[in-house]
Amino acid sequence: MNIPIIRTQKPKVKPQDESKLGFCKSFSDYMFIMEYNEKDGWHSPRVQPYGPLNIDPASPVLHYAQEIFEGLKAYRRSDGTIGLFRPLENARRMNRSAERMCIPPIDEEIQLQAMKTIVEVEKDWVPKSPGTSLYLRPTVIAEGNTLGVHAADRYIYFIICSPSGAYYESGLKPVRIHIEPNYVRSVKGGTGGAKTGGNYACSLRAAEDAKKHGFDQVLWLDGKRNRYIEEVGAMNVMFMIDGKLITPQLSGSILAGITRDSVLQLARDRGIPVEERAISVYELIDAYKVGKLTEAFGTGTAAVISPIGELVFKDNVLNLGEDIGEVSQYMYDTLTGIQCGKLPDAHNWTMEVCKA
Numbered sequence: 001m002n003i004p005i006i007r008t009q010k011p012k013v014k015p016q017d018e019s020k021l022g023f024c025k026s027f028s029d030y031m032f033i034m035e036y037n038e039k040d041g042w043h044s045p046r047v048q049p050y051g052p053l054n055i056d057p058a059s060p061v062l063h064y065a066q067e068i069f070e071g072l073k074a075y076r077r078s079d080g081t082i083g084l085f086r087p088l089e090n091a092r093r094m095n096r097s098a099e100r101m102c103i104p105p106i107d108e109e110i111q112l113q114a115m116k117t118i119v120e121v122e123k124d125w126v127p128k129s130p131g132t133s134l135y136l137r138p139t140v141i142a143e144g145n146t147l148g149v150h151a152a153d154r155y156i157y158f159i160i161c162s163p164s165g166a167y168y169e170s171g172l173k174p175v176r177i178h179i180e181p182n183y184v185r186s187v188k189g190g191t192g193g194a195k196t197g198g199n200y201a202c203s204l205r206a207a208e209d210a211k212k213h214g215f216d217q218v219l220w221l222d223g224k225r226n227r228y229i230e231e232v233g234a235m236n237v238m239f240m241i242d243g244k245l246i247t248p249q250l251s252g253s254i255l256a257g258i259t260r261d262s263v264l265q266l267a268r269d270r271g272i273p274v275e276e277r278a279i280s281v282y283e284l285i286d287a288y289k290v291g292k293l294t295e296a297f298g299t300g301t302a303a304v305i306s307p308i309g310e311l312v313f314k315d316n317v318l319n320l321g322e323d324i325g326e327v328s329q330y331m332y333d334t335l336t337g338i339q340c341g342k343l344p345d346a347h348n349w350t351m352e353v354c355k356a
Contacts, residue, residue, distance in 0.1 A: 001045055001110055003032075003117050008049035014163070018129040021165035023302060028125040028134070028161040032118040035143075036104055036155040045114065047121050050160060056145040060152040065198045066142035068097040071301045072258075073133035073164075074119045076126050076356055077341030083350045085339045087115050089258045094138060096256075097194040102151035103140055111138070112351075118159050120354045127163045131336070135164040135302070167303035172324050172332065174309025175216035177232060177296075179281055180206045181314055185230065185253075187223035192230075192253035200234065207233065217298070219311065221281060222253065229279040235298035235306060236260035239284065240327050242292040249276040259299040263331050265347060272327070281313055288318040295325035305332040 008029050015021055027050055034045040060066045070090045077083050091111035098105050115136060119126075126134040138159045142152035183206040186192025191199055206218045217233040229248050231237060236257040238247040245267045250256050267274050287293040298306035307328040311318040324332075337343030338350065 001113055003045050003047060003113070005030075005121060006046060006048040010049075014125060015127075018127045018132055018163075018165065021127060021132060021163055023164045023167045024135055024137075024162040025164075026162060028122045028163065030118065030121050030161075032114045032159040034114075034157050036157070038153050042104070042106055042110065042157065045110070047118060053141075053156060053158070055141070055143050055156070058145050058147055060142035060144055063147060064142070064149055065196070065201075066101055066103065066152055067140060068094065068101050068103060068194060068196050069137060069139040070094050070195060072115070072136050072138075073301060073339070074126050074136065074161075074353065075133050075339045075341075076128055077350075077352075079341050080356050081341070081352045082119060082123050082126050082354055082356050083339075083341070083352050084115060084119065085351075086258050086262070086349045087112055087351055089261070090115075090138070093195065093256060093258070094140075097196060098140065100191060100194040101196055103142070103155060106140075106157060114138070114157075114159060116351075116353045118161060122161050123354055123356060125161060125163050126356070127165075129165075130340075132163065132165050133339075135162045136160075137162070167300075167306070172305070172307060172329075174307040174320065174322060174324060175298075176214060176310045177217050177219045177308050177312070178206075178210040178213065178215040179219045179311060179313035180210070180221060181226060182206075184223035184226070185220040188251060188253050190223070190253060193250070193255060195255060203233070215312070217306075227280055227282070229281060229284070230254050232298040232306075232308075235300035235303060237296065237298050237308075238263065239279065239287075239293060240295035240325065241284075241287045244273040244275055245327065246275045246277065246279055248279055257299055257301075259301055259304060259335070262335060262349065263299050263305075266331060266334055267327075269346070270330070284311065284318065285313065285316050293318065293320070295327050296320055297325070297328040297331070299331075304335055
């Protein structure tokens with residue numbers, strides 16, 4: 001695939017103080033973009049200056065939320081290269097989301113080439129400080145100029161990039177989580193397994209309510225019985241119970257997280273028993289009361305590992321401590337070590353893009 005590069009005449013000033021990057025607060029000079037129509041398929045790939053998209057006010061993405069997205073990071077590595085972490089899995093998940101949202105799939109190799117090209121063009125935007133990265137947001141939106149509840153016949157695929165620091169400003173400090181007893185995020189057969197914006201829009205009400213009461217995130221329960229653990233905000237969730245690493249199984253209502261999968265593999269490598277199964281909120285409470293619930297943490301591309309210090313469900317307060325747990329710390333150190341090339345990559349998860 002030939003990808004022309006349209007150069008900007010007004011390059012941006014790169015952030016000077018990387019300690020103040022935050023998460024996705026600014027964006028780089030360029031974006032990758034291509035379009036789809038039924039006649040030509042995916043066509044006209046290019047890198048162009050970052051800027052607004054020209055879409056019709058009647059575009060289906062604005063009225064019927066037909067869109068999907070991904071998230072991954074480019075890292076400066078200890079060998080002087082810039083690399084991506086498991087980008088093929090992002091491409092595969094993008095197509096699973098596309099299938100669920102009636103969006104034409106994008107060849108995985110084309111997606112990989114698009115990711116690598118934009119990173120190579122923007123390599124000077126990859127920050128240098130420990131714990132930083134260039135965050136990539138591949139996205140597909142439905143485009144058109146007629147209204148009607150049906151799949152669109154035109155789409156736009158684009159990738160934007162943001163130099164980013166820690167997802168949470170407090171870093172690895174354990175967070176407070178509200179277990180939501182009323183609102184639900186998804187149900188079996190819904191779109192919970194797809195990475196689509198509607199899943200996040202419907203979570204905002206509960207998240208805002210939780211924030212007012214001093215919580216950092218919401219932990220969702222299943223939509224049928226409001227009893228079984230699902231996800232924490234934009235992350236998968238894991239628990240150390242009686243020496244086992246336990247996480248909800250993939251049943252279609254939660255996202256198949258790439259960090260989730262990586263953590264489970266690292267746990268098996270270390271000899272930690274792993275269970276993917278239904279976990280009742282009452283099982284958590286009972287395990288906590290007898291001292292068997294020793295750690296809880298979220299997993300996701302943005303935060304990598306987010307240790308949980310407190311879980312609150314109605315009148316039940318599960319205080320797990322103010323310090324990051326041993327397993328949580330190990331997973332964070334190991335994942336970031338592999339991503340940055342400081343630790344061996346036994347599973348060939350990283351992909352070199354270019355020299356820094």
